[in-house]
Amino acid sequence: MKKKINIKTLAAELNLSVATISKAFKDSHEISKATKERVLAMASTLNYTPNPYASSLRKRKSNTIAVILPEVADNFFSLAINGIQAVAEKKGYHVLIYLSHEKFDIEKTIVDDCNSGRVDGVLISITKETKTAEHIQKLQDENIPVVFFDREFEGFKTARVVTNDYECGYLAAKHLIEKGCKKPAFFSISSSLPICIKRADGFKAGLIESGLYSHKKDPIVYFTDFNQEETFNQIKKLVTGKDRPDGVVASVEKLAVILYLVCHEKNIKIPEEIKVIAFSTVDTAPIFNPSLSTITQSAFEIGKAASEILFKGIEKKNYDITNEYVVIPSTFFERKSSQQTSASKEKKIK
Amino acid sequence: MKKKINIKTLAAELNLSVATISKAFKDSHEISKATKERVLAMASTLNYTPNPYASSLRKRKSNTIAVILPEVADNFFSLAINGIQAVAEKKGYHVLIYLSHEKFDIEKTIVDDCNSGRVDGVLISITKETKTAEHIQKLQDENIPVVFFDREFEGFKTARVVTNDYECGYLAAKHLIEKGCKKPAFFSISSSLPICIKRADGFKAGLIESGLYSHKKDPIVYFTDFNQEETFNQIKKLVTGKDRPDGVVASVEKLAVILYLVCHEKNIKIPEEIKVIAFSTVDTAPIFNPSLSTITQSAFEIGKAASEILFKGIEKKNYDITNEYVVIPSTFFERKSSQQTSASKEKKIK
DNA sequence: TTTATTTACGAAACCGTTTTCGGCATTGTT
DNA sequence: AACAATGCCGAAAACGGTTTCGTAAATAAA
Secondary structure (H helix, E strand, O other), X not given: OOOOOOHXXXXXXXXXXXXXXXXHHOOOOOOOHHHHHHHHHHHHHHOOOOOHHHHHXXXXXXXXXXXXXXXXXOHHHHHHHHHHHHHHHHHOOEEEEEEOOOOHHHHHHHHHHHOOOOOOEEEEOOOOOOOOOHHHHHHHHOOOOEEEEOOOOOOOOOEEEEOOHHHHHHHHHHHHHHOOOOOEEEEEOXXXXXXXXHHHHHHHHHHHHOOOOOOOOOOEEEOOOOOHHHHHHHHHHHHXXXXXXXXXXXXXXXXXXXXXXXXXXXXXXXXXXXXXXXXXXXXXXXXXXXXOXXXXXXXXXXXXXXXXXXXXXXXXXXXXXXXXXXXXXXXXXXXXXXXXXXXXXXXXXX | OOOOOOHHXXXXXXXXXXXXXXXXXXXXXXXXXXXXXXXXXXXXXXXXXXXXHHHHHHHOOOOEEEXXXXXXXXXXXXXHHHHHHHHHXXXXXXXXXXXXXXXXXXXXXXXXXXXXXXOOEEEEOOOOOXXXXXHHHHHHHOOOOEEEEOOOOOOOOOEEXXXXXXXXXXXXXXXXXXXXXXXXXXXXXXXXXXXXXXXXXXXXXXXHHOOOOOXXXXXXXXXXXXXXXXXXXXXXXXXXXXXXXXXXXEXXXXXXXHHHHHHHHHOOOOOOOOEEEXXXXXXXXXXXXXXXXXXXXXXXXXXXXXXXXXXXXXXOOOOOOOOOEEEOOXXXXXXXXXXXOXXXXXXXXX
């Protein structure tokens, strides 16, 4: 067990004070060029690396940010992490990843921990269960900048980076209707998540505008449990039952995939019998059977933008980021799953 | 700007010494039950959270691990992160994520930084460029446990968690041949990454065993640049040229996806004209057009196993993990993309 | 009653940096 | 020659916990 070398041993080795070493490392003007070189040289031969925790303690600065996600199963968050990492790396920051697993309790525990000086800022996408922002307020109270990305908490004043969910929901509805759908449905995973509400509201607005909205039959279908099999059966029932939808907008990728599986099993033709559009960042959509029309969020850009705002808040200490509100529009990729078919064409002509 | 409360203010508030507070928090037997309760109560009303860096500095323990990945674009690493996080969370550890972007220089910088006491252990999947393990050796020298997962560095003594690459490559080759392929090819992304070499070697062994291996025409095709378009053209050329393969094993998901795109564009029928098997963890493989046969790594389990070994190394200080070698077998999902077709059947019969 | 033991707590050193402040040369200014 | 300015460096006090060691009081053992 060889002795850990620190700034003191370096100082002793060079017959300098620790203060000098420390200053030499940050290229202070107080230190002569010659001395700096000596220090650097010795540091490299001794394999010295400054202890980040001592430094953080003294400077009250961690050079670390936290990213709190509901889960990383989805491709969206993978891409977002890339975007975040890209700018963190450039700034010389470290990034801690936390998973809340869609549980509010876990989210709260994580957020509270972030309040300890461990991080200089936090990026968060809230869980489906999150109904209050008190825990996040506490972060703000301690002057730790927070920015929501993708999944925000409404009615709470913080920086946010989201996509144009309402417009996309609207666009999806109009598109399906234009392609001949009479009874489109919206598959949602939450009745409280703003991201889902907005998409659903936009969708509903499209229906209303086209005179296809009926209060008796809510076009929004909720899939709130996490069990894949359960969801599969639920969709199967819906899609094979009477009054089944002839078009579906899936609020998340997973629901579209399960819908595809059901249709394959039940031999229901997409898009002839049912048209599908999904909110999704999956890059394999073009090779689905049939290729899947997607509303694709710029996940990387969202992550990037969010962290850029965060760093503004971190670096400019008396700069208020809580008014920052960035909307990064998604793009619609029209593919076969929502194509007009001869069957629907005829109906339209009739 | 309200004053940050620390253990000292807590002590003052309660007329106790800081030592007592500190001990109360770790439920020391030296502290009476009554005092502990007073401390906890006051801590909660004052919203006190101990400073982790002060603690880490003194204890020489960070309760943090590093995960170094080449990239997180692939679904594999998303799942692996989940597995890692699952056990880290249980142990009360924090996880830092680093991306090397397949660059050795970046990897080295990251690894060197990990040598500062910032982390108690590191999980790493090396880059394609990594040809030496000196930087990792330095970690070991400082008694920081390291475990390779998925992408290991061969000939270096550390804990490793991998999958049965050779066997899978062999199996894939045999499967294609059995289904009627006469000229199968293997799409690789690296000629040095053990993971690719092993898969390719297994593949080659399958060919040799079936008498289909020819030295004149190496069945291993390399795609070493990162440009999607470039790769697309390369594959297009290969697949439309003369002497094109009638079967492909893709060493990574991305190559299979691009191959699909090429085939769709060029109207080449899968599996009739070319059969495809991919090493992939993508969960949408069943709904590809056609559904994709995959050799699926248990990414979550690999991450989980790797971090469990790592924590063994962290917790039992004089326990040598460098001999740990876990192989988590992948599972083969046979789907339509590698199905025997009437065309190939006839050939076989002839 | 005396002595040993246990219980409950405090004083102070320590972890490895950063930062303030002060001081001694050396150089520049009148 | 006297003084100010500058360049270069060191001593020491933080930062906020943890840990060792000591000790007074309370209890148990003799």
